[in-house]
Amino acid sequence: MVRRVLVPVDGSELATRALEYALDVHGDDDITLLYVAGEASPMMGSAAKLALEDDLDEAILEEAEEVFGPARELADECGVSADAEIGLGKPASVIVEHAENHDVVVLGSHSSSLRERLLVGNVATKVVENAPVPVTVVR
Template sequence: MIDRVLVAMDDSDLAERALRYALDAHGDDAALTVIHVVGGPSPMMGAAVGLALSDDSDEEMRKAAAPVFERAREIAAEHDVTVETVVEVGRPARGILDHAEEFDAVVLGTHSGSLADRLLVGNVAKTVFDRSPVPVTVVR
């Protein structure tokens, strides 16, 4: 039985589609947690380093994640469901995988970001799918 679902979100349409899928499939029976990894993918981790070096990195992470979490709560409210939120900094796949074992399943979109990001950094969905300790649903 699936009691806890981790839904990875960024500001893409595919991430919203993944959340909608998770709500339709599990919203009545499971607790949903939305994770957003800030810092974004980049070969040199520029944005993540900038967050880490800020005076209040926790506050900066919360600010960066706020629009994603606000949208997630709006979508969840359409289904009369509330979602928990988790914010991480760094590489998206690593952030998701670091939390995956706490859940019964992971749901995420097929991809986001530019083609250059996907080619340089690798496909987040594929990495999570290949390495997750729990079942993964990839939504397109």
């Protein structure tokens, strides 16, 4: 039975480990990479630069492609074709929303800087608590 696996990616080491795990364990399943751009706000770390962009959609696409490139290369090395989706908003909320269309979520135990984790909370914890499907958290 082919399952639909959602793997949120952000370019961090732990997201890469989660992708490696997903490719190893779920390599025969349908894998979807999800990049979540934070809501554009002058108060929120890396999302602040989005607030200053003239073309928000183009800026988000460029950000996402920087993350998807290495993730797709890793998938290709494993002989796996992965789809890619982009979300905009609070990462945990967007991941939970996308999880509704998948059978399992595989994500890193944390990402972002310590400062961002303190301000917005741990994304993995929020996803585990709210996802409508099983979640595998990779360290």
